[in-house]
Amino acid sequence: MCRLAGSGPPWFLCLSGGPGGGKTELLSRVATDPALAERAAVLEGAIRGMRFVRMNPRSPEFQCALVAIQAATEQSLKRALAGTGKRVIMCHRGTLDPCAFWVSFGHSRESFFEMTGTTLEEHYRRYDVVIHMESAAVRVPEAYMRYPAAHRPEGVAQAALLDGLLGELWGGHPRCVKIEGMRDFEEKIERGMALIRGFVASMR
Numbered sequence: 001m002c003r004l005a006g007s008g009p010p011w012f013l014c015l016s017g018g019p020g021g022g023k024t025e026l027l028s029r030v031a032t033d034p035a036l037a038e039r040a041a042v043l044e045g046a047i048r049g050m051r052f053v054r055m056n057p058r059s060p061e062f063q064c065a066l067v068a069i070q071a072a073t074e075q076s077l078k079r080a081l082a083g084t085g086k087r088v089i090m091c092h093r094g095t096l097d098p099c100a101f102w103v104s105f106g107h108s109r110e111s112f113f114e115m116t117g118t119t120l121e122e123h124y125r126r127y128d129v130v131i132h133m134e135s136a137a138v139r140v141p142e143a144y145m146r147y148p149a150a151h152r153p154e155g156v157a158q159a160a161l162l163d164g165l166l167g168e169l170w171g172g173h174p175r176c177v178k179i180e181g182m183r184d185f186e187e188k189i190e191r192g193m194a195l196i197r198g199f200v201a202s203m204r
Helices: 023-032 034-039 046-052 060-081 097-104 109-116 120-126 156-170 185-202
Strands: 011-016 040-043 088-092 129-133 176-179
Touching: 011 023, 011 156, 023 034, 023 040, 023 088, 023 185, 034 040, 034 185, 040 060, 046 060, 060 088, 060 097, 060 109, 088 185, 097 109, 097 156, 129 156, 129 185, 176 185
Parallel strands: 011 088, 011 129, 040 088, 129 176
Antiparallel strands: none
16 A cells, blocks of 8 residues: 555545536546646545446335445545545545435435434544535526436436435535535536635645
């Protein structure tokens, strides 16, 4: 494992929010920004790896698997990057995000914590900062895109519902910031970049 003198374990930033909020684009900008890429590592959501798992995505077991895979990947990356100079791990969704989908499928919030063996406070402690990128479906539904125009199956109503559930779940986090949907998508992304630059700069 690579180690650089004077560098401790990285901090975690979770990028959450409903479908169509700009999370993917924001993380893409971070990964290609020379200054940020030097200090931050981008971790894709566990859902990408789940395409190799043949399970019903609406089942509780699927959401449980998402939580376990996300948590294990985060911890493995944290150990691997400790002392390398990477100060922040930016996660495309966090371990609490599956709870919103869980509830939208008709299950209770309490059953999510019971089945995953976790608590709300444990999920909060995993992330130093949470940025909620509000779905376009909430304020600018005409700008919201779904499959085949975009790789997301949720319609406007479902996307807005998920965004609300995620806002409720993460709202109690002590460092949760929401970037509301707006017609000027570039302005929204720039607001996100400004927040991230400030957070990364503070991690000396």
